[in-house]
Amino acid sequence: xxxxTQTPSHQVTQMGQEVILRCVPISNHLYFYWYRQILGxxxxxxxxxxxxxxxxxxxxxxxxxxxxxxxxxxxxLKIRSTKLEDSAMYFCASxxxxxxxxxxxxxxxxxxxxxx
Amino acid sequence: RKxxxxxxxxxxxxxxxxxxxxxxxxxxASQSFFWYRQxxxxxxxxxxxxxxxxxxxxxxxxxxxxxSQYISLLIRDSKLSDSATYLCVVPxxxxxxYNKLIFGAGTRLAVHP
Numbered sequence: 570x571x572x573x574t575q576t577p578s579h580q581v582t583q584m585g586q587e588v589i590l591r592c593v594p595i596s597n598h599l600y601f602y603w604y605r606q607i608l609g610x611x612x613x614x615x616x617x618x619x620x621x622x623x624x625x626x627x628x629x630x631x632x633x634x635x636x637x638x639x640x641x642x643x644x645x646l647k648i649r650s651t652k653l654e655d656s657a658m659y660f661c662a663s664x665x666x667x668x669x670x671x672x673x674x675x676x677x678x679x680x681x682x683x684x685x
Numbered sequence: 686r687k688x689x690x691x692x693x694x695x696x697x698x699x700x701x702x703x704x705x706x707x708x709x710x711x712x713x714a715s716q717s718f719f720w721y722r723q724x725x726x727x728x729x730x731x732x733x734x735x736x737x738x739x740x741x742x743x744x745x746x747x748x749x750x751x752x753s754q755y756i757s758l759l760i761r762d763s764k765l766s767d768s769a770t771y772l773c774v775v776p777x778x779x780x781x782x783y784n785k786l787i788f789g790a791g792t793r794l795a796v797h798p
Contacts, residue, residue, distance in 0.1 A: 602785070612729060612772070612788040625785055660728055662786075673719075674786060676728040 571595045573677035575661050581683045582651055590646045590680045592661030601644045602662040602674060603636065605629070612660065618644065651684045658682075686711045689775050694793035702763045706792045708756045708773030717784075719774040720747055720758050723791065729772055733758070763796045770794070 574593045582588050594601050603615040617624040618636055635647045644663075648655055658681050662674040691708045698704050710718075717736055721729040733740055735756060739748040746759040756775075760767055770791040776784035 604786070611790045612723075612786075614785040614787070617785055627785075658726070673731055673734065676730070678728050681726075 571597075573661055573663055573675055575659075575677035575680050577680060578678065579681045579683070581685065584653055584684055585650050588648050588651055588682065590648075590659050590661075590682070592644045592646070592677055593642050594644055594661065594663030595665070595675060596642070598663035598665045598675075600624075600664045600674075601636075601638070602664075603646045604660045604662060604676075605657040606660065606679075607657045615646075615659075648682075651682075653684050656682055656684045688712065688777075688787045689773055689789040691771075691773050691789035692792045694770070694791070695795050696792065697795045697797065698763055700763055700765060700796055700798055702796075703759065703761045704763060704794060705760075706758045706771055706773075706794075708758075708775075708789055710754050710756070710773075710775040712775065712777050713751075713754060715775050715777060717776055718747075718749060718756050719786070720745075720756075721772040721774055721788075723770045723772055725770075729774075729788075732771070760794075763794075765796050765798065768794055768796045 576591045601618045604612050606612045614627050616626040616630045633649045637645050658679045660679045661677040664674045689710050692706050720732040722732045723729045733747045735747045735749050744761045748757045770793045772791045773789040774786045
C-alpha cells in the first residue's frame with residue numbers, strides 16, 4: 570500500500586537555527602499539506618500546496634515558514650529561524666484528484682521537532 | 686462556538702462494550718466529514734468518511750445530522766486494540782481537489798480487559 574514518508578523522524582535544533590523537514594507524498598497525488606501538533610494539543614493546518622504554489626495557509630504559517638517541491642517526489646517545509654514554540658510534531662499529508670477518493674488525506678508518520 | 690468540538694475524554698470501557706463519541710461543528714457549509722484515529726505519538730489514520738446521513742464499517746458506525754450539525758461515532762464490541770484517540774475532522778467546504786482539515790481536540794478511548 571502506498572504511503573507518505575517523512576524524514577527525519579526526530580530533529581533537535583537550537584533556537585534561531587534553520588530546519589528543513591522532508592516528505593515524500595504518495596506518488597500519484599497532486600495536493601500536499603503540512604500540519605503540526607503541539608504535544609497534548611490538536612492537529613492544526615499549516616499550509617496546502619498544489620501545482621507548485623501555496624493554495625492556502627493558516628495564521629501560523631508566517632514569514633518564517635516556507636514550502637517547496639524541489640523535484641518530482643519531495644515536498645519540504647523550512648523554518649528559517651526556529652523558536653521554542655515551534656517544538657511540535659509536524660505531519661505531511663497528501664491527497665489525490667480524479668481517483669474517486671479525492672479528498673481523503675493520507676498522513677506521514679511525522680517529524681518530531683524539538684527546539685532547545 | 687468552536688469549529689469542531691468533541692466529547693471530552695477519556696472514556697474507560699471494558700472489552701465488549703459499546704461506546705459512542707459525539708462531535709459538533711460550526712460551519713453549516715461543510716459537505717464531508719471524517720473520523721480519524723490517532724495512536725499515541727503517531728499520525729492520524731482515516732477510520733471512516735461520512736458523506737450522507739451515515740456510514741457503517743464492521744463494528745464502527747458514523748452518523749451525521751446536518752440540521753443539528755452533529756456527527757457521532759459508535760463502536761460496538763470494543764477491543765483492546767480500539768484504545769486510541771478518535772479525531773472528528775470537518776473540512777470547512779469542499780472546494781474541489783483539496784481542502785484543509787479542521788481537527789477536533791479528540792476523544793481518548795481506553796478499553797480494558
